Amino acid sequence: MATTTQNAITLKGSAAIVKEYLKYGINSILFQRGIYPPEKFDSVQKYGLTILMSTDEKIVEFLEKVLGQVEEWLARNEVEKISLVITMVHTKEVLERWDFKVHSEPTATGGGPVIDPSTAVSSKELKKIQAEIRDVMRQIAATVSYLPLLEYLCTFDVLIHTVKNCDLPEKWNETDEVQIQNAQTVQLKSFSTGLQKVETIVNYRMTD
Incomplete structure (x- = not known):
């Protein structure tokens, strides 16, 4: 008898998909925006695209640590x-802020009550999710055509906005929202795992 394998993405599985997108998305932004020299990146194939990934050990280690924690919080629906x-090294002025907003998508069955998020599953095909992510990654690569050239030496940081009363790891500090003077905002496409929807938005400083 032929059997059908039903897709079942749990919240933990959804968190892993979102973490992976963030890893490739952030690396692509660091390359596209010229934060580090091109020779510090290697190309990999992902989502049917060629994506440039940093080879700098410090950056790889930093992102792995931060995104590992993000994945834990995502698996508990604690990330907003x-x-x-992206800031100027000398003045600390913020030139760009890329926001990845996460929205929980509660699943209901047969018009009944919403399922507990920790036990909810999504039947959305992974291939379809990855196709949506591919569209976002293409938009990230295309932003260089309209974002202002970063003419100064820049660095980056990753801020995580969680729900209140979220347990912070040691050596992690709370911080305020980062604002950009004279900001322009562009909303890119979103993707959904069926349990979590991720919107990607770039805020950048308008040049004089």
């Missing part, structure tokens, strides 16, 4: 937004 902040 992840922000990639």
